[in-house]
Every structure is written in structure tokens, then in C-alpha cells.
Amino acid sequence: MAARCPHCNAIVSRLNLEEMTSSALFGQEWRTIAYVCPMCQKILSTQIDPIAIKTDIINAIAPNHV
Numbered sequence: 001m002a003a004r005c006p007h008c009n010a011i012v013s014r015l016n017l018e019e020m021t022s023s024a025l026f027g028q029e030w031r032t033i034a035y036v037c038p039m040c041q042k043i044l045s046t047q048i049d050p051i052a053i054k055t056d057i058i059n060a061i062a063p064n065h066v
């Protein structure tokens with residue numbers, strides 16, 4: 001069974017990733033990635049960028065690791 005975009009109903013076998021920024025009310029920002037349908041360009045899902053989170057954690061616990 002093929003996965004279909006809920007917006008345009010196209011069969012989707014790959015998604016485009018787009019970088020964006022999420023921000024909270026009082027200023028903190030996070031690098032964010034959006035999963036975008038390659039056919040209609042609508043956002044299917046988003047999440048905080050896991051690579052950026054990993055880098056932030058490493059820098060917090062081992063600031064002199066490089």
C-alpha cells in the first residue's frame with residue numbers, strides 16, 4: 001500500500017526537507033526541519049532538528065571536546 005499525501009493525494013515515496021526556525025514566546029529559538037510533499041509543497045510534519053539538538057547537548061556537557 002502506497003503512502004499518499006493527505007493534501008494532494010499524490011503517492012509519496014520521498015519527502016523534501018526544509019530548514020526553518022521555531023521560536024517560543026520569550027525568545028528561545030530552535031533549528032527545525034519540515035517534511036514537505038514534493039508534489040504540492042505542503043508541510044506534512046515538522047520536528048526540532050535532531051542534528052542541532054545533538055550538537056547542543058554535546059556542547060553543553062563537553063564544551064572543549066574539539
Ligand SMILES: [Zn+2]
Nearest residue numbers: 005008037040
Ligand atoms: Zn502533496
